[in-house]
Amino acid sequence: MSQQNEFVREFSQGEVAASILRSTVAVRERCGQLLDRARVGHSAWFTVDDGRMRAAAAEVAAATRRHYPKLQVPLHSRWRHFEAGGVDRRHLLEQRLGDAPLSARARAMIDLTVVSVLLDAGAGSDWKYVDAASGQTYTRSEGLAVASFHAFTAGMFSSDRLHPLQADAEGLRSLVTDRLAEVLQASEANPLVGLQGRAVLLRRLGEALQEQPEVFGDPGRPSGIFDWLIGAEGGIPHSADVDAHDILSQLLVSLSGIWPLGTSIGGVPLGDVWRHAAVRGDADSDGWVPFHKLTQWITYSLLEPFTWAGVQVRGIERLTALPEYRNGGLLIDSGVLQLREPEAANTVWHPGDEIIVEWRALTVALIDELAGLVRSELSLSEDELPLAAVLEGGTWAAGRELAQRARDGRPPLQVHSDGTVF
Numbered sequence: 491m492s493q494q495n496e497f498v499r500e501f502s503q504g505e506v507a508a509s510i511l512r513s514t515v516a517v518r519e520r521c522g523q524l525l526d527r528a529r530v531g532h533s534a535w536f537t538v539d540d541g542r543m544r545a546a547a548a549e550v551a552a553a554t555r556r557h558y559p560k561l562q563v564p565l566h567s568r569w570r571h572f573e574a575g576g577v578d579r580r581h582l583l584e585q586r587l588g589d590a591p592l593s594a595r596a597r598a599m600i601d602l603t604v605v606s607v608l609l610d611a612g613a614g615s616d617w618k619y620v621d622a623a624s625g626q627t628y629t630r631s632e633g634l635a636v637a638s639f640h641a642f643t644a645g646m647f648s649s650d651r652l653h654p655l656q657a658d659a660e661g662l663r664s665l666v667t668d669r670l671a672e673v674l675q676a677s678e679a680n681p682l683v684g685l686q687g688r689a690v691l692l693r694r695l696g697e698a699l700q701e702q703p704e705v706f707g708d709p710g711r712p713s714g715i716f717d718w719l720i721g722a723e724g725g726i727p728h729s730a731d732v733d734a735h736d737i738l739s740q741l742l743v744s745l746s747g748i749w750p751l752g753t754s755i756g757g758v759p760l761g762d763v764w765r766h767a768a769v770r771g772d773a774d775s776d777g778w779v780p781f782h783k784l785t786q787w788i789t790y791s792l793l794e795p796f797t798w799a800g801v802q803v804r805g806i807e808r809l810t811a812l813p814e815y816r817n818g819g820l821l822i823d824s825g826v827l828q829l830r831e832p833e834a835a836n837t838v839w840h841p842g843d844e845i846i847v848e849w850r851a852l853t854v855a856l857i858d859e860l861a862g863l864v865r866s867e868l869s870l871s872e873d874e875l876p877l878a879a880v881l882e883g884g885t886w887a888a889g890r891e892l893a894q895r896a897r898d899g900r901p902p903l904q905v906h907s908d909g910t911v912f
Contacts, residue, residue, distance in 0.1 A: 504756025554883030659710030662696030
């Protein structure tokens with residue numbers, strides 16, 4: 491067989507594997523395999539104490555009541571972080587947009603969402619952002635949200651001075667790391683973990699937008715996916731609807747090449763998908779565990795801009811819990827997950843290390859189960875408290891609060907971050 495034919499054959503196998511792994515069905519199934527394995531004592535890293543699940547659910551329910559006393563819990567979304575300090579930044583953006591049509595407003599909000607989420611990874615415990623507009627100081631996810639909001643409204647991600655309220659291919663491709671550091675107020679005295687990785691990620695986003703005009707249009711904007719999915723070029727159809735997983739699937743295909751740490755099969759980039767020898771699957775997907783954390787976080791955060799534009803979004807329940815250190819930390823700090831070797835907490839791990847792959851997989855699988863217990867604690871149905879609201883109410887907040895009590899906010903396991911996984 492010629493080298494060219496061999497390449498075609500391998501590429502085809504890679505595409506088949508990628509299509510299997512670009513699904514939340516695969517995320518849940520593979521993560522479930524590792525939970526079943528850990529429960530019978532076959533994990534080298536963790537034991538599972540199911541007797542602690544009720545206590546963990548009580549922590550989540552208590553956090554939910556504190557944050558949402560009326561139990562009217564919104565979806566987990568980057569837009570909650572834009573509300574930091576009690577400031578309605580959606581309203582501020584709408585004021586800036588003036589009398590722009592609904593479709594143009596949706597595109598601006600989608601551009602902002604995608605860029606802001608890609609900047610939202612662990613900031614580290616030493617970084618802070620001072621909001622000149624309010625005088626308030628923010629840290630972690632809220633600080634990154636507020637900083638990215640101001641950068642966006644200042645036109646930092648647009649190449650068109652006449653249209654600053656957008657992100658486009660050229661504006662992102664030309665992003666200078668030092669300029670990003672400046673707007674994020676990052677410095678030696680105010681260190682931000684993974685700054686370089688965030689800048690690379692946005693530049694790669696710009697390249698992906700430019701390379702796919704059929705999806706992202708010209709000049710290539712993240713919000714092109716809105717037009718691609720619902721056909722909004724001439725205005726938003728009154729009957730517009732979309733499945734949440736279709737948003738995720740398109741993002742997984744279109745943005746698959748932007749991840750600096752991304753893995754691949756047969757030359758096909760997979761993104762946030764990692765090896766674990768104990769996981770079984772079809773064809774070349776065998777031995778791989780998909781998570782797609784940041785892409786799912788983008789999807790969760792796009793649900794409201796789509797809805798605000800009058801689009802009915804279906805199938806939200808198909809998305810999974812986000813396997814990051816707040817949700818995963820909740821499970822360790824509540825005692826549901828226990829390290830076989832406590833000294834593992836003192837090691838700095840990498841995203842592809844087996845212990846981290848397992849931690850993230852167990853997080854996805856266990857939070858699916860925990861969600862039912864939280865609803866029971868709050869006497870709410872799944873319709874009243876979907877998984878996206880459990881995360882918001884919820885597991886993320888409770889994980890942060892437990893970490894604050896235990897370690898001044900630091901996660902229970904240390905992961906070397908380039909700003910694109912955690």
